[in-house]
Amino acid sequence: NAGVMQNPRHLVRRRGQEARLRCSPMKGHSHVYWYRQLPEEGLKFMVYLQKENIIDESGMPKERFSAEFPKEGPSILRIQQVVRGDSAAYFCASSLASGGASLYEQYFGPGTRLTVT
């Protein structure tokens, strides 16, 4: 499967626990984006990363949320001390590059559905 991979597909956490969501971009893609989608709503941008760098985290809550994309391994979105309002589908997308029309086309993974009980 050469597409964007995310795991787990479903994650249940109790309030106060930590959630770790993983994303492996498409082969050859070095740009990763995280989005959040609430039921019956559109996609909201959270953070944009390149290898070892956070480029734009303007859509990510300043507290409890963090993201990384290490030199080796998948990108990780971490949510500490989860609350019920964090329940949502979290999608990762990747692109080949940024700046040119076809280069920055974003391809999405299947998402991780987080449920906080």
Add this chain to the structure above:
Amino acid sequence: TQLLEQSPQFLSIQEGENLTVYCNSSSVFSSLQWYRQEPGEGPVLLVTVVTGGEVKKLKRLTFQFGDARKDSSLHITAAQPGDTGLYLCAGTNSGTYKYIFGTGTRLKVLA
């Protein structure tokens, strides 16, 4: 703040009918993408349009980018149940990575 409004929000039609979905903004975008998302899955890229007035066809789907690059439409001919899903448009500006997603159109095609 750039916004993309999609209409209609919901659409339920019979198999074989034609339909058009609209994506409108007061802002200019350098390119626009259309995605389809099925329940429980991630959005799948259908097309990218970059030139004002551009028309692209993908089997029974026809995409058009407005001349002023502020709006776009998606026309489906002879809809099939497999076309059911959430259709999302997303706009971008030259030199930036950030997608502005539209509000979405939920299409249901009944057999």
